[in-house]
Amino acid sequence: MIYIYHGEDDFTRAEALKNLRAQMGDPQFAELNTTVLDGKTLSFGELRHHADAIPFLSAKRLVIVEGMLARLDPRRKAEESDGDSEAGQESNPELKQQLLDYLPRLPPTTLLVFVENKKLHANHAVLKLADKDKKNAQVKLFAAPSADALPDWVIDHVEKKGGKIDFSAANDLALFIGADLYALDSEIEKLILYRSGETIRRDDVRAMVAPAQEQSIFELVDALGQRKTQRALELLHAQLRHNANEFYLLTMIARQYRIMLQVRDLATRGLGNDAIQKQLGLHPFVMKKMSEQARNYSVEQLDGIMHKLLDTDVSLKTSKLEPTLALDLLVVDLTTH
Numbered sequence: 001m002i003y004i005y006h007g008e009d010d011f012t013r014a015e016a017l018k019n020l021r022a023q024m025g026d027p028q029f030a031e032l033n034t035t036v037l038d039g040k041t042l043s044f045g046e047l048r049h050h051a052d053a054i055p056f057l058s059a060k061r062l063v064i065v066e067g068m069l070a071r072l073d074p075r076r077k078a079e080e081s082d083g084d085s086e087a088g089q090e091s092n093p094e095l096k097q098q099l100l101d102y103l104p105r106l107p108p109t110t111l112l113v114f115v116e117n118k119k120l121h122a123n124h125a126v127l128k129l130a131d132k133d134k135k136n137a138q139v140k141l142f143a144a145p146s147a148d149a150l151p152d153w154v155i156d157h158v159e160k161k162g163g164k165i166d167f168s169a170a171n172d173l174a175l176f177i178g179a180d181l182y183a184l185d186s187e188i189e190k191l192i193l194y195r196s197g198e199t200i201r202r203d204d205v206r207a208m209v210a211p212a213q214e215q216s217i218f219e220l221v222d223a224l225g226q227r228k229t230q231r232a233l234e235l236l237h238a239q240l241r242h243n244a245n246e247f248y249l250l251t252m253i254a255r256q257y258r259i260m261l262q263v264r265d266l267a268t269r270g271l272g273n274d275a276i277q278k279q280l281g282l283h284p285f286v287m288k289k290m291s292e293q294a295r296n297y298s299v300e301q302l303d304g305i306m307h308k309l310l311d312t313d314v315s316l317k318t319s320k321l322e323p324t325l326a327l328d329l330l331v332v333d334l335t336t337h
Helices: 010-022 027-032 044-051 074-080 093-105 125-132 150-160 167-177 181-195 202-208 211-225 229-241 246-268 273-280 284-294 299-317 323-336
Strands: 002-006 034-038 061-066 110-116 137-141
Touching (some): 010 181, 027 034, 034 044, 150 181, 167 202, 211 229, 246 284, 246 299
Parallel strands (some): 061 110
């Protein structure tokens, strides 16, 4: 069986992969029969070696290939050649033909999953092959929900987890968190546990996912951008006094800077705020704040900050530094360099 999972919504795509893994049966034997391959450099011979392997004490073998089909996307060469449509017709003809010849003869004991973090072009050869064989192939596009669709996504996700939420609460949660599905999932888990079987209401969202907390993160990032070391440290420790988890704070700060980097990058490419807001799926309030904060940095500076945040994350996870000290050092670094 062939699966093609493509699209920008990595959260839902990861859930689909998790469900597929769960169908492999006993986790002990499932792990023995699961292989994950980096398709960006994978040769056809290596792919076939793993896909043709016989399952060990199991009925099926799962082979996950990440990023291989992008090498065959008709748009790839065209983009590299400044939009030359002729250059994009055959990005990797030999690999394409090898796959087209092999996939119809894939062993019935193998589940072969192609994972792509972007939407494949409709003219993609392997995509067209899969679309013609519904019995032995399944194609799923994982498109991130738009800002308007987020409340419905929240309601659906809450129900999948066995909870209930009214629309006003779902709408507020979508506004407060935005299109970060991992963050939404985390807050939904917290709200379901908090209500313990009862319907989640707007007051619950405002109590548990208060926009004041988001605003305080904005203020902290503002202080960092204005190089106000003392003020940034005060805001950081105010969060810690209210029992904010160090990993959560780092995640929220990183989220702000990641969005800021995207906003700044798109702005340097000539996009206006409305176009950027639509492309990133941001709430107007968040877009306004991000635009204001991004003016304090260049794209290169923001890229450097993301590397510093990664270093701090590694320090926290490897216990190289005491968590509060690690965050203090990060604040000093960001406000003095």
